[in-house]
Every structure is written in C-alpha cells, then in structure tokens.
Amino acid sequence: MLGKVSIFLLWLVLASALCWSQAVWRDEVRALSLALQGESLIDMLRQMHGEGHPALWYILLRAAHGVVGSPVVLKIVALTVATVSAYLLVFWLKLPLSIMLLSLFSSFSIFDYAAMSRNYGISMLVVFLIVLSWKRGLRNGILIGLLFALLANTNVHSVVLVGGFLAYWFFDLVLARPRPPLSAFRAFATAAAIAAAGVVLCFLTVYPTFNDAGQNDLAGKNFVVLLLSALTATSSYFMAFYPDRILELAVAEPLLARIFAALMAVLIYGSLLGLANRRPAMFAAALVLLGLSLLFTLVYPGSYRHQALWLVFMIAITALTTPPRPGSADAGGTEAAGAGVRIGRLCFMILLALQVASGIEKAYQFLFTDVPLSRARDFGSFIQSRPDLKDAIIVADPDYLVEPLPYYVSNRTYLLREERFGAIVRYTRSARLSLSLAEILQTARQLQRSEHAPIVILLSQRLDRIAAPVSLHESYNWLLSLTPKDISAFRSETTLVKRFGPVAGSDETFDAYLLK
Numbered sequence: 024m025l026g027k028v029s030i031f032l033l034w035l036v037l038a039s040a041l042c043w044s045q046a047v048w049r050d051e052v053r054a055l056s057l058a059l060q061g062e063s064l065i066d067m068l069r070q071m072h073g074e075g076h077p078a079l080w081y082i083l084l085r086a087a088h089g090v091v092g093s094p095v096v097l098k099i100v101a102l103t104v105a106t107v108s109a110y111l112l113v114f115w116l117k118l119p120l121s122i123m124l125l126s127l128f129s130s131f132s133i134f135d136y137a138a139m140s141r142n143y144g145i146s147m148l149v150v151f152l153i154v155l156s157w158k159r160g161l162r163n164g165i166l167i168g169l170l171f172a173l174l175a176n177t178n179v180h181s182v183v184l185v186g187g188f189l190a191y192w193f194f195d196l197v198l199a200r201p202r203p204p205l206s207a208f209r210a211f212a213t214a215a216a217i218a219a220a221g222v223v224l225c226f227l228t229v230y231p232t233f234n235d236a237g238q239n240d241l242a243g244k245n246f247v248v249l250l251l252s253a254l255t256a257t258s259s260y261f262m263a264f265y266p267d268r269i270l271e272l273a274v275a276e277p278l279l280a281r282i283f284a285a286l287m288a289v290l291i292y293g294s295l296l297g298l299a300n301r302r303p304a305m306f307a308a309a310l311v312l313l314g315l316s317l318l319f320t321l322v323y324p325g326s327y328r329h330q331a332l333w334l335v336f337m338i339a340i341t342a343l344t345t346p347p348r349p350g351s352a353d354a355g356g357t358e359a360a361g362a363g364v365r366i367g368r369l370c371f372m373i374l375l376a377l378q379v380a381s382g383i384e385k386a387y388q389f390l391f392t393d394v395p396l397s398r399a400r401d402f403g404s405f406i407q408s409r410p411d412l413k414d415a416i417i418v419a420d421p422d423y424l425v426e427p428l429p430y431y432v433s434n435r436t437y438l439l440r441e442e443r444f445g446a447i448v449r450y451t452r453s454a455r456l457s458l459s460l461a462e463i464l465q466t467a468r469q470l471q472r473s474e475h476a477p478i479v480i481l482l483s484q485r486l487d488r489i490a491a492p493v494s495l496h497e498s499y500n501w502l503l504s505l506t507p508k509d510i511s512a513f514r515s516e517t518t519l520v521k522r523f524g525p526v527a528g529s530d531e532t533f534d535a536y537l538l539k
Contacts, residue, residue, distance in 0.1 A: 031113045034127050035106060037386065041138035042102045045389045046400035048529050049426035051140040055097050056429055056446050058084035073233040075323075077176040077225040080142030094430045097140040104144045105137030111151040116342040121372060126338050129378030131331035134385045143328045145177040146184065150339045153188060157343055161192075164213030171214060172221025179229060180318060180329050184336050185218050187311035191340065194303035234450040253316040258288035260319045263327035264334075266380040290374045294337060297367025301344040311336050334378065337371065388527050397531035398523040402481075403431025405521050405535070412477055412537075416470055419481035420463055421497045422448045424533055434479075439466055440501065450499055457502045460486075460509040464516060467538050478538040480517065485534060486510045 057074060058081040061067040071081055087096040112118075112127055126132060136144035153160075153170045160167025171185045192211055196203055253260075262270065265283060273280040291312065298305035312333055319325035388394065395401070406412050418437045419425045425436035429446050436446050439462075440454040467478045484495065484505065492506040517536035526532045 027113050030124070030127065031109060034109050034113075034133065037128075038105060038109070038133045038137040039102060041134055041386060041389055042098050042140075045138055046395040046397045047097065047140065047427055047430050048397040048399065048531055049423050051097060052094070052399075052427040052430045053447060054080060054140075054142065055084055055088070055094060056426070057081055059088060068228075072228060073231055075229055075232050075234050076142060076178055077228045079173070079176045080145060080178075083145075097430070101140035101144055102137060104148050105132070108132075108136070108144065108148040108151055111148075111155065112338075115155055116151060116338075117345050118338070118342050119345065122338065122341060122375065125372060125375035125379055126334075128382055129331075129334070129375055130381035130385055131328070131334065131378060133382050134389075135328045135331060138385075138389075139328070141328060142178050143180075143332065146174060146181045146332055147335045149174040149177060149181075150184060150335050154339045154342045160214070161207070161210055164210035164215075165217065168214035168217030171218035172224070175218065175221040175225045176228075179225065179323075180315065180325075180332050182222050182225060183311055183314035183318060184332060185222065186314060187307045187336055187340075189215055189218060190310050191303050191307035191343070194306050198303060249320050250317070253320040254313065257312055257316040258291045259284055260316045260325055261291060261330045261333070262287060263325075263330050264290075264374060264377055266377060266384050268384070290370045290377075293367050293370030294374055295367065296363055297369075297371050298340065298344065298364075299367065300361065300364045304340045304344045308333075308337055308340055331378070334375070341371075385528075392527075394525055394527045396526060396528050397427055398526055398533065399427035399531060400431055401523055402521070402533075402535065403428065406432045406434065406479075412479060415477040415479045415537075416474055417479045417481065418463070418467055418470070419483075419533070420458065420503060421483060421501060423498065424481050424483065424531060427531065435476075437466075437470060439463060442466075452500065454501075456500055457504065459504040460506075460513050464509075464513050468516075471538055479520075480536040480538065481533040482536065483530065483533050485522075486514065 054076075057071045058067060060070045064082070064085065067081065067085060068078055071078065083100055084096060087100050088094075090096075091099065109127060109132065112123060112132075116123070118126070131147075135141075136147050149170060153167065153174065156166055156170060160170070171188060175182050175185045189211075192214070196207060196211060262273070262284065264287060265273070269283060273283045295305055295309055295312070298308055315325065315329070315333055319329070323329075389396065406415070412434075414434070416435050416437055417425055417428060418439055420439060422438045422440050425438070425446060426448060428434065428436060435444055437444050438448060440456070440458060441449060441451075442455070463480065463482075467480055470476075471478045483497075484503070486505075489505050489510060490507065493504075495503045495505070497503055513536075517538050519534060520537045521535040523532045523534070
C-alpha cells in the first residue's frame with residue numbers, strides 16, 4: 024500500500040508541476056470563454072450550440088468559475104479531474120502492476136489529460152468509473168447507462184467508446200455459456216436506451232456546427248475509397264503514439280516513415296491479439312479502433328488527445344477482463360493465456376512504453392527549457408508592463424492568436440476575418456477567407472479612429488523574412504497575401520514593439536506591432 028501511495032504522490036507532483044508551469048493555449052481558453060458566455064446557464068448552452076463539443080466540460084467550468092471567480096479554474100478543474108482518474112487507476116482498477124505504471128506515467132495521463140485543460144480528461148475519469156461500476160451496473164442497467172450517457176457528453180469521440188462498451192456487453196451476453204437469464208438482456212437494453220439518449224443529446228448540442236470549416240472536406244472524394252482506407256490502414260491514423268523524436272525522423276525520411284507505420288500496425292493489431300482469450304473484449308476494442316479511424320477519416324482529423332482515447336479504452340477493457348489472481352479465470356470465463364495472447368500483451372506494453380517516452384519528452388520540454396507551449400503568457404506580461412497599452416485593442420493574424428489572451432489580459436480583441444469584437448473564433452466558410460496585409464492595416468486604422476484606442480497587431484509571419492509576393496495558407500481554409508509593397512507600407516505605419524521566441528507543440532508565437 025505504501026508503494027502505491029508513493030507512486031500516486033510522484034504522479035501528482037509531476038502532473039501538478041506540468042499543469043502550473045505550462046502556458047495555456049487557445050483551445051483551452053476558448054472553452055472557458057464559451058463557458059462564461061450569457062447571463063445564465065441556459066444562455067450559455069444556447070450560445071455554445073454548434074461549437075463542436077457537448078456541454079459537460081463547459082458546465083463544469085462555469086460552475087467552478089462561479090465559485091472561484093478567476094480564469095485559474097481552467098487548471099484547477101482539469102487537474103482535479105486528472106487526479107481522481109489517477110487515484111482510481113492506482114488504487115481501484117484491477118490491472119497488472121506493469122500496465123498500471125505505464126498507464127499512469129504515459130503522456131496522456133501526466134500531460135494531455137492533466138496539464139492540458141481540455142475536455143478529454145473527463146473521458147478517462149468516466150471510463151474508469153464505468154469499469155468500477157460494471158458489475159453492479161449490470162443488475163438493472165440504469166447506473167451503467169447513466170455513465171454511458173455521461174461519457175457520450177464529454178466529447179464526440181467518446182461516443183465511439185460508448186459503442187465499444189455496449190459491444191463488449193452484447194458479445195459477452197451472446198457468447199456466454201450457459202446462456203444468461205432474460206433479466207441480463209433487459210439490463211443491457213435499458214443501458215443501451217439510456218446511452219442512446221445521451222448520444223442524441225450530444226449530437227443535438229454539437230450539430231449543426233458553426234465551425235463548418237473545421238470538418239474534413241470530402242467534396243470530390245470517393246466515399247468508398249475513404250471507407251476502405253479507414254478499414255485497411257487503421258494504424259496509420261495513430262502515428263502520434265510515437266514520441267516526437269521518432270516522428271521527426273519519419274518526416275525527414277520517407278523509408279523510415281513506412282517502417283514506423285508498419286511497426287505501429289504490428290503494435291496496435293498485436294495489442295488486440297492480447298485480448299484474444301476474451302473474444303468480447305477483443306471485438307469491442309477492434310470496433311473502437313475502427314470507429315475512431317472512421318471518425319478521423321470522415322469527420323474530424325485526429326490529434327494525439329483523440330487517438331489516446333483508444334488507449335484509455337484498452338486500459339479499461341484490460342481491467343474488466345483481468346482475472347482476480349494470476350493464472351485464474353474470472354467469472355466471465357477468461358481462458359488461460361496462450362503464446363499469442365502473451366505476445367499481444369507485450370505489444371500493448373510496448374505501446375504504453377512509447378507513451379511514457381512521450382511523457383518524458385513533454386516533462387523535459389516544459390519543465391527544463393524556456394520554450395513554452397504558447398507565447399500568450401509572455402505577451403500578457405508585456406502588456407501589463409506597458410501602462411500605455413492598458414486599453415489597447417488587439418488584432419491578430421491568424422485571428423485565433425487572440426483566443427488565449429483573456430486568460431492573461433482584459434484587453435478587447437477584434438477578429439479581422441469576422442469583422443467583429445470577440446475572443447471566440449468561428450471557423451466558418453462565410454468569414455473573410457482571403458486577407459491581405461494592406462487590409463489588416465486598413466482595418467487597424469479604422470479601429471483606431473472609431474475606438475480612440477491604441478491598436479496592437481499580432482502577426483505570426485516574420486515580415487523581415489519575406490522578400491517576394493506570397494499567398495500563405497492559415498488555419499483550415501484561410502489565405503494571407505503578402506507583397507513587398509504592402510510590407511513596406513505596414514512597417515512604415517507601425518512599430519515592432521516585441522518579437523516573441525519559438526514555441527513547442529503549437530504555433531502561438533508572433534511579432535507584436537503598435538500602430539503609430
């Protein structure tokens with residue numbers, strides 16, 4: 024017991040250090056800005072409709088902010104959720120010690136679902152609660168169904184996890200011998216009905232989305248080809264499971280990219296083989312893998328935080344099917360592990376070990392170097408050091424550079440492509456998709472005249488490095504046009520007041536100009 028306490032405290036120190044040291048970036052603060060919209064909870068829910076995420080995370084943030092009254096609730100809520108998840112993982116989930124340790128110190132556990140204040144960490148917590156409630160929840164289906172509905176409203180990707188749990192339950196009932204009583208099927212039907220209601224609520228909250236530019240553009244693409252790609256090359260959607268150093272090698276050398284893709288396929292499919300002595304679990308894990316691949320192909324591209332949900336599901340299904348004692352069979356009839364199963368378990372441990380390597384990379388990056396995730400915190404310190412800019416209006420290209428600023432400063436921000444004040448960018452195809460530097464300067468001058476306030480312009484492009492006309496792609500479907508003439512005019516009418524340094528893991532660095 025003392026060993027587990029020490030392990031948990033080590034995790035808590037590491038995750039807390041990462042959480043409080045790292046600068047927040049735009050997606051984190053965007054959620055808080057959305058949560059604080061409106062005069063009431065109903066107003067907030069109405070205004071966030073179509074954002075692309077269900078409501079649970081925003082409700083938690085709004086409730087916490089009502090108590091604390093500070094943007095710091097973003098970190099408090101995220102770290103609290105992660106801490107409870109880690110506690111359950113260490114003390115309550117029935118996992119082999121090696122799997123528990125590798126899971127606990129994986130990148131998703133110490134950084135992406137703890138230090139990063141996003142809604143994906145809630146998925147891990149609810150998944151672990153489902154595991155702990157599984158046996159009791161099977162009695163009438165109500166408890167487990169409510170947890171399924173809750174999981175479906177953490178993020179869209181977790182709807183796939185709900186489907187995985189239902190698939191595991193269904194196959195477990197159908198393949199069980201002797202056949203379970205009718206009450207067991209009624210419990211399943213009850214849970215499935217409650218889960219379906221949760222899924223419907225999620226989609227009613229998310230769709231139709233106002234971030235239409237953020238979805239995969241399937242125009243002119245063959246649906247059958249896309250579907251076959253998701254079916255046959257599933258592992259290629261999960262390359263972010265590799266540490267950054269390996270991914271850098273893969274990008275630099277096409278041959279290595281193919282080799283690493285093949286190795287990832289071995290590890291992922293091998294991990295499924297590790298569940299072969301528990302067929303319902305293997306079918307469910309394979310369906311979740313396929314479901315996420317289809318989601319990445321047809322709806323949204325998948326980043327590491329999305330891909331790691333499959334690892335969380337694998338940890339959960341492993342906990343559900345781990346016998347109480349080594350070498351024994353559980354009540355569901357887990358058979359003795361054969362050579363293939365043992366190799367599969369080794370593949371899963373290697374996969375988790377790669378996540379630990381990624382976690383070490385992130386810990387080193389954000390604790391022992393001066394290269395942050397975002398320069399928004401440094402910009403906030405700069406603004407606070409300049410009393411003359413206390414009331415400055417901030418504009419930026421790309422527009423999303425202003426989204427993390429409300430965490431650090433109270434200055435008003437203006438969105439160039441949507442031509443309105445605000446701190447929440449709508450990634451819509453009806454915005455100004457094409458913008459020139461001359462138009463940015465013109466808009467800034469108009470704001471200066473109408474608002475009688477200083478104007479600070481943030482540009483991600485380093486103008487002194489551009490010597491010829493260029494048209495640059497930004498975000499999903501934006502274009503920025505730059506010419507030497509426009510650059511010369513812009514620099515003559517502005518003063519470069521601060522150049523911010525490099526960042527790691529995002530693109531939130533920029534030059535700050537003050538309009539003369």
